[in-house]
Amino acid sequence: QVQLAESGGGLVQAGGSLKLSCVASGPSFSRNIMGWFRQAPGKERDFVAAISWVGTTTNYADSVKGRFTISRDNAKNTVYLQMNSLKPEDTAVYYCAADASALIIRSIPRHYEYWGQGTQVTVSS
Secondary structure, three states, rough: OOOOEOOOOOEEOOOOEEEEEEEEEOOOHHHOEEEEEEEOOOOOOOEEEOOOOOOOOOOOOOOOOOOEEEEEEEHHHHEEEEEOOOOOOEEEEEEEEEEEEOOOOOOHHHHOOOOOOOEEEEEEE
């Protein structure tokens, strides 16, 4: 069983930056593909970014490419999401998720077995 806990959300002005962290507890963190998703009010949960076991492969949603960077530190059981040049449309609850059964990155939420409780990111215009 993997437990995930996000932190780092908050209120920021457009153009600003935030760095989200997700600490995992439980076995085999380094063998989980880790992803970030977000959900705005009244909308579906959308893929943001994901990273492979050792961090050599990443995948991003088109809407965040060039602005967001996902990374991981397996020694600390932590995955990060650096968010730069934030826009009001980035406002959402951001969730960390673990895909414990895949060998390649997947972007569909139902493929991820474990989820954090979410952290709110609000970008003001």
